[in-house]
Amino acid sequence: xxxxxxxxxxxxxxxxxxxxxxxxxxxxxxxxxxxxxxxxxxxxxxxxxxxxxxxxxxxxxxxxxxxxxxxxxxxxxxxxxxxxxxxxxxxxxxxxxxxxxxxxxxxxxxxxxxxxxxxxxxxxxxxxxxxxxxxxxxxxxxxxxxxxxxxxxxxxxxxxxxxxxxxxxxxxxxxxxxxxxxxxxxxxxxxxxxxxxxxxxxxxxxxxxxxxxxxxxxxxxxxxxxxxxxxxxxxxxxxxxxxxxxxxxxxxxxxxxxxxxxxxxxxxxxxxxxxxxxxxxxxxxxxxxxxxxxxxxxxxxxxxxxxxxxxxxxxxxxxxxxxxxxxxxxxxxxxxxxxxxxxxxxxxxxxxxxxxxxxxxxxxxxxxxxxxxxxxxxxxxxxxxxxxxxxxxxxxxxxxxxxxxxxxxxxxxxxxxxxxxxxxxxxxxxxxxxxxxxxxxxxxxxxxxxxxxxxxxxxxxxxxxxxxxxxxxx
Ligand SMILES: [Zn+2]
Numbered sequence: 001x002x003x004x005x006x007x008x009x010x011x012x013x014x015x016x017x018x019x020x021x022x023x024x025x026x027x028x029x030x031x032x033x034x035x036x037x038x039x040x041x042x043x044x045x046x047x048x049x050x051x052x053x054x055x056x057x058x059x060x061x062x063x064x065x066x067x068x069x070x071x072x073x074x075x076x077x078x079x080x081x082x083x084x085x086x087x088x089x090x091x092x093x094x095x096x097x098x099x100x101x102x103x104x105x106x107x108x109x110x111x112x113x114x115x116x117x118x119x120x121x122x123x124x125x126x127x128x129x130x131x132x133x134x135x136x137x138x139x140x141x142x143x144x145x146x147x148x149x150x151x152x153x154x155x156x157x158x159x160x161x162x163x164x165x166x167x168x169x170x171x172x173x174x175x176x177x178x179x180x181x182x183x184x185x186x187x188x189x190x191x192x193x194x195x196x197x198x199x200x201x202x203x204x205x206x207x208x209x210x211x212x213x214x215x216x217x218x219x220x221x222x223x224x225x226x227x228x229x230x231x232x233x234x235x236x237x238x239x240x241x242x243x244x245x246x247x248x249x250x251x252x253x254x255x256x257x258x259x260x261x262x263x264x265x266x267x268x269x270x271x272x273x274x275x276x277x278x279x280x281x282x283x284x285x286x287x288x289x290x291x292x293x294x295x296x297x298x299x300x301x302x303x304x305x306x307x308x309x310x311x312x313x314x315x316x317x318x319x320x321x322x323x324x325x326x327x328x329x330x331x332x333x334x335x336x337x338x339x340x341x342x343x344x345x346x347x348x349x350x351x352x353x354x355x356x357x358x359x360x361x362x363x364x365x366x367x368x369x370x371x372x373x374x375x376x377x378x379x380x381x382x383x384x385x386x387x388x389x390x391x392x393x394x395x396x397x398x399x400x401x402x403x404x405x406x407x408x409x410x411x412x413x414x415x416x417x418x419x420x421x422x423x424x425x426x427x428x429x430x431x432x433x434x435x436x437x438x439x440x441x442x443x444x445x446x447x448x449x450x451x452x453x454x455x456x457x458x459x460x461x462x463x464x465x466x467x468x469x470x471x472x473x474x
Contacts, residue, residue: 002040003032003104004070006061008080010049021046024076031106032074040070050083053091062091065099072102078110092121147231159224160207160215161243169224169240175206176243182219183244187251191259192216209411214418220252276305277338277451278461284309285464287327293334305334307463330465337461337468342443342450344470345457348436355472356429371417378410432457432474 007024021044032039041064043057053059061073073096075081081103082088092112096103102113111117161179162169178199185195192213199211219225226249227242228235244252282291291307298304309329348355382403389399439453462469 001035001037001072002070003037004040004061004064004073005029005032005042006044006058006073006075006081007042008045008048008050008055008058011047024080028074028076028106037072037074050079050081052084053082053087062095065095065101068099070101072104072113074104074106076105077107078105081105089121147229147234147236159222160219161225162240169238171241171243178206179219179225179243182216183225183248183252186220187248187255192220220256223249225249276334277447277454278307278334278341281455281458282307282337282461282463284311284327284329285462285467285469286329287311289327291332291463294331306331307334307337328465329463332463337463340468341454341458341461341470344468345436345439345442345453348457348472349440352433352436356433356474368417368420371413371420375410375413375417378406378413382406382410429474432472 005025005028007021007028009021009024025042025044029039043061045055045057048055048058053062064070065073073081078088081091092103095101097112102111103117104111104113108120110120112121158164159169161172161176163172164170182195182199185198186192190198196211196213196216199205199216204210223230223235224238224240225243226246227238227240229238230236276293279293280290283289284291287309289309289311292310294306294308296304296306308331309327311327312329385394385399385402385406388394389396394402435453435456439457442450442453445453457473458470459473460471462471
């Protein structure tokens with residue numbers, strides 16, 4: 001029988017364990033002598049790790065194997081052939097077995113020509129499977145390690161203003177200036193909407209597509225620009241140069257929160273300032289002016305309150321007046337219009353479906369769900385190709401190409417999703433339904449409580465001479 005001897009030792013093993021090539025070869029040659037086997041050739045990979053199959057002599061052995069230059073391969077220990085169960089299994093099954101070549105490992109007494117050896121292949125394949133599963137786990141650990149080492153975390157979306165070079169974010173000077181400008185403008189009081197508008201008016205330089213509110217907002221909130229790496233809510237110092245100072249970054253975060261709160265207050269004005277339930281809520285149905293209250297005192301001392309349109313009387317000099325023609329609005333009694341509104345609120349739970357359907361298209365829900373599933377799949381694919389890259393299964397060009405495709409897909413899906421969902425809207429509807437249910441006894445409550453409920457449920461009322469139209473606050 002003609003036997004190929006294969007030996008390998010990595011640099012570290014050589015230094016640490018004195019696990020030398022010549023020692024392995026001596027033992028294997030003696031073994032062949034005892035068995036009366038002829039050594040066809042000795043293959044040696046000194047200084048190569050066993051974690052992959054990119055070893056010159058191993059590659060030679062594989063190609064010689066296909067040319068029937070020996071009957072069996074002999075190694076000193078299984079891990080000399082490979083440290084990966086997956087690669088071991090591949091070599092034994094797909095290379096050696098396929099070409100009718102046996103495989104013997106001296107230390108483990110492992111011989112594929114024996115029944116025990118064949119059983120071992122089965123066991124190996126179980127390990128190989130396990131190993132494949134553990135790779136994902138190791139990849140995750142690998143990512144934390146990357147973050148801790150301050151390396152670039154995201155192949156998928158390299159932050160605007162940087163390019164990835166040798167795993168580290170490098171500043172792209174032109175785009176970095178745009179990032180700086182966004183921070184500067186925001187800190188000087190310009191709104192995100194205005195910043196976005198301005199960038200697009202200038203032809204969205206530096207980007208292939210228009211800037212969106214979301215991208216500008218993301219840039220303002222990304223700590224990468226201050227020189228840090230964030231991974232799973234942990235922040236690590238990055239190896240890259242910051243584009244903005246940490247203090248500016250912090251100022252922007254404070255400002256973002258401040259403006260968020262002001263914004264919220266703007267949309268939720270405190271209801272307690274108005275003296276009357278409907279003051280400020282009602283507009284003229286003919287000319288859209290805000291109705292004003294007028295109080296007249298009767299001789300008996302009784303006060304009458306009426307709402308009038310400031311534009312209805314050509315002679316009026318009200319500061320609320322919007323134009324000089326008579327819009328035709330006469331007046332409504334405060335008590336009348338208030339009781340109409342109260343009764344509409346009482347009826348609200350019965351009309352709820354109608355009220356909500358007017359605001360929302362039910363068909364959206366299905367599409368939203370489908371898009372979310374699709375988005376998750378695209379993200380999974382992105383993770384997977386990064387893993388493939390880390391495992392040397394694809395090269396960096398393939399990685400980038402695939403990533404660009406997936407990023408494009410993701411962007412389109414996100415766009416569609418944004419146009420369909422508005423989570424705030426959903427929350428608002430839920431709030432509205434809750435408030436409406438709580439309001440069913442509104443006619444039995446005192447005036448101050450009624451005022452609060454009305455302002456929660458109603459965003460505006462159009463008043464005509466003969467009817468009112470309520471805009472519900474959804
Ligand atoms: Zn009017």
